[in-house]
Amino acid sequence: MTETNYDVALIGSGHATWHAAVALKQAGKSVVLIERDMIAGTCTNYGCDAKILLDGPSELLAQLKNYRGLGVTTETAVDWKSFMAYKHQVIDPLSDQMTTLFTQMGIDMIHGSAILMGNHCIQVNGEIIRAVNIVIGTGQHSKRLQISGREFMHDSREFLNLPELPEHVTFIGAGIISLEFAALIMELGAQVTIIDHGSRAVKGFSADQTSKLIAKMEAAGATFVFNETVLAVDVTTDGYTVTTANGRSVVTNYVLDATGREPNVTYLGLENAGIHSSAAGIEVDDHLRANGDNIYASGDVIDKQLPKLTPTATFESNYIARQILGDTAPITYPVIPSVLFSLPRLAQVGVTVDEAKTDAENYHVQTIPYGQLFTFEYKNETDAEVTVVLDQTNHLVGAAIYGMDAPDLINVLVMIIEQRLDATDLSRLIFAFPTATQGIIDALTPLLMPEMAAEA
Ligand SMILES: Cc1cc2nc3c(=O)[nH]c(=O)nc-3n(C[C@H](O)[C@H](O)[C@H](O)COP(=O)(O)OP(=O)(O)OC[C@H]3O[C@@H](n4cnc5c(N)ncnc54)[C@H](O)[C@@H]3O)c2cc1C
Numbered sequence: 001m002t003e004t005n006y007d008v009a010l011i012g013s014g015h016a017t018w019h020a021a022v023a024l025k026q027a028g029k030s031v032v033l034i035e036r037d038m039i040a041g042t043c044t045n046y047g048c049d050a051k052i053l054l055d056g057p058s059e060l061l062a063q064l065k066n067y068r069g070l071g072v073t074t075e076t077a078v079d080w081k082s083f084m085a086y087k088h089q090v091i092d093p094l095s096d097q098m099t100t101l102f103t104q105m106g107i108d109m110i111h112g113s114a115i116l117m118g119n120h121c122i123q124v125n126g127e128i129i130r131a132v133n134i135v136i137g138t139g140q141h142s143k144r145l146q147i148s149g150r151e152f153m154h155d156s157r158e159f160l161n162l163p164e165l166p167e168h169v170t171f172i173g174a175g176i177i178s179l180e181f182a183a184l185i186m187e188l189g190a191q192v193t194i195i196d197h198g199s200r201a202v203k204g205f206s207a208d209q210t211s212k213l214i215a216k217m218e219a220a221g222a223t224f225v226f227n228e229t230v231l232a233v234d235v236t237t238d239g240y241t242v243t244t245a246n247g248r249s250v251v252t253n254y255v256l257d258a259t260g261r262e263p264n265v266t267y268l269g270l271e272n273a274g275i276h277s278s279a280a281g282i283e284v285d286d287h288l289r290a291n292g293d294n295i296y297a298s299g300d301v302i303d304k305q306l307p308k309l310t311p312t313a314t315f316e317s318n319y320i321a322r323q324i325l326g327d328t329a330p331i332t333y334p335v336i337p338s339v340l341f342s343l344p345r346l347a348q349v350g351v352t353v354d355e356a357k358t359d360a361e362n363y364h365v366q367t368i369p370y371g372q373l374f375t376f377e378y379k380n381e382t383d384a385e386v387t388v389v390l391d392q393t394n395h396l397v398g399a400a401i402y403g404m405d406a407p408d409l410i411n412v413l414v415m416i417i418e419q420r421l422d423a424t425d426l427s428r429l430i431f432a433f434p435t436a437t438q439g440i441i442d443a444l445t446p447l448l449m450p451e452m453a454a455e456a
């Protein structure tokens, strides 16, 4: 058995680790990335990137609908098969491109499953890697329902490679993945049924805006079923039947199990390094140390209340690199925006509207129906709105957006929240016109005046 020594060994090669690997290598450390699957992880190969690429035409079709009856008549069809070929053309080379980049930088890569053997020791492919520091960034995988017919169900990876667009898709779980994928394929003509055992969809987003989204999707033909337990999936001559505990029977062509994701912690040898994990992931201290010493955990695999997203993983990855290079400050997270890429999009940042409504002493909320106010800037998307949460001093502390521009608008609000910008700060700036951000800033600025807090 050979042994190789490194300053830092990182397990997994997604955003949770590779940013750290690059920063550490640039700082002169010897670094190895150990990856059992494709270099660059979920977001690049099986998640965000593929999803947003496939969503492109659906987004445009959804926006065109805002001009129905106003002179826009062209029908645009999307050939899924050709567009899927384009997805492969763009996404498939990314992993190799990242591999080349890392190689050129002098980062070593080992293909295999890592097992911790001790605080400074990892076994992979029967070889021993010794490292001063170790970073665990093993991410999550899709949960699989243990019901009869589970072999007929698919996960998000398979969905993102679908060669043909099914006529009807049944989604189990009304979470982020289901709502994004359902919205995307409905726009292309597919029928969808979404079944959840709970009473509401996408729990991290505003309840009111989620209801508005579901009503819109239902009006477009989606069937939502809540408080329903799926019992079995049976194969039929031309598809499948999904049966539920209440006797419902859904005839369908494709079943997606999107009932959540769980951390990759099994067979990692955590016990060999005194590391504890729960069903939510690896427990860490306020320095992201998993063993209180030299082993860190990063990204989706951490047990945390924060959104398990790419920007969070990237932030943690960069933080860990600085720790290994000598910084000692505990981690403090800025507000983290979440976006649901449905049609229209939902976005959320900071104090939630639902929480603010139950705490009138500390917060007040206001809805700006910007789609109606700024029809020309928002491309006739008249139902678009933002609900802002203000604290007692009228600073912006949270926001929920319903609208196609939500993913970019929320980033502007992130800056206003984090920098605690008030009306005077905003009035010193000039924004391009006519644009989506400027419309929102114009409507928001008067709400951020301190004297209004005194009057309230
Ligand atoms: C369909 C989908 C869409 C998404 N869309 C978005 C989005 O729009 N925006 C957003 O912010 N987030 C999105 N996410 C979430 C985002 O992909 C994750 O938050 C992000 O990838 C987490 O990065 P990570 O490095 O922690 O984990 P990962 O990227 O999952 O990387 C972990 C890596 O560790 C490897 N690994 C596991 N165990 C071992 C082992 N024992 N040895 C060696 N290697 C191992 C895995 O193979 C994997 O490559 C999406 C996720 C999915 C599934």
Ligand SMILES: NC(=O)c1ccc[n+]([C@@H]2O[C@H](COP(=O)([O-])OP(=O)(O)OC[C@H]3O[C@@H](n4cnc5c(N)ncnc54)[C@H](O)[C@@H]3O)[C@@H](O)[C@H]2O)c1
Residues within 6 Å of the ligand: 145, 172, 173, 174, 175, 176, 177, 178, 180, 195, 196, 197, 198, 200, 201, 202, 203, 228, 229, 230, 258, 259, 260, 261, 307, 308, 309, 338, 339, 340, 341
């Ligand atoms: N835009 C984004 O940022 C984005 C997009 C896609 C995925 N993601 C990542 O993926 C995760 C979401 O994955 P997801 O959508 O699978 O999970 P989720 O946690 O968002 O939703 C799972 C849903 O399944 C339901 N459910 C659980 N067990 C069930 C059962 N037995 N029967 C019926 N319903 C059941 C839950 O009630 C919940 O509504 C996010 O947390 C994030 O990490 C992020």
